[in-house]
Amino acid sequence: MAENAVVLEPLFAAKSEPHKVCKQRATRSSLTALNDAQRELQRTARSCANKYWNKLCDDIQQASDTGNLRELYRGLNKAIGLRAKKVCPLKSAEGALITDTGQQMSGWVEHYSELYAKPRSISDVALASTPSFDINAKLDNLPTMAELVNKLKHTAKGKAAGMDGIPADLLKCDSCLLPHMHKLLCQCWQAAVFPSDMKDAKIITLYKNKGNKGDCNNYRGISLLSVLGKVFSRILLVLLQKLSARVYPESQCGFRSGRSTTDMVFTARKV
16 A cells, blocks of 8 residues: 555645645635545546456466465455454354353363374384394484575475464575574484474364364364474484385385375286
């Protein structure tokens, strides 16, 4: 709207002068001048508004045609405005409505704990049958600055930050942060301990647009992870992939580079 302000400000100034004259002593000529200034201001304001909305609609349509969802929803939010978020009462496991905010948060904690914190049991037979390999000391080498730069380069901008609140745009905008990030990575690597903000996820609850809003099962939890933690995880993933080539059986095709479960399904159907 800055370009419209440049056009409208002189018209406001042109209207203020005859308005002052009419307040002091209204005459036919001063009223005519005031009406003319008001009409010109209204005409120009309508023209600026039409240009603004036409451009906004064109931007939304272009974002929709190109599949740019970020710009699409940004344009829709500009056109519609921010909507008030309504909090719907949740239901407990027994079916009772929960209206207290603190109890609702406890309900969400219980719901996601049942989903993600279930106890895991590992068979001793499976552990005993797992082959052991010689220690590969190269996997213990400290990550290099080149590895950090490479993984940071492939990190997408504009993503939501995690618990630490550090967005990817900040990490990629200035190279002076690289030595500090590399030092932190090496310290965590040697101590085998990472800060909790780099590991914990911020869970955002989204309604699935179907079913009762009071039922926690009708919501989808989106986990927002630390961008810096994801960069460090990608560095660790490369080392684990080198190790997985020795650990995975030949029949394993999922989660392996250059292989696909689709090929295995196709082969099984042919056989």
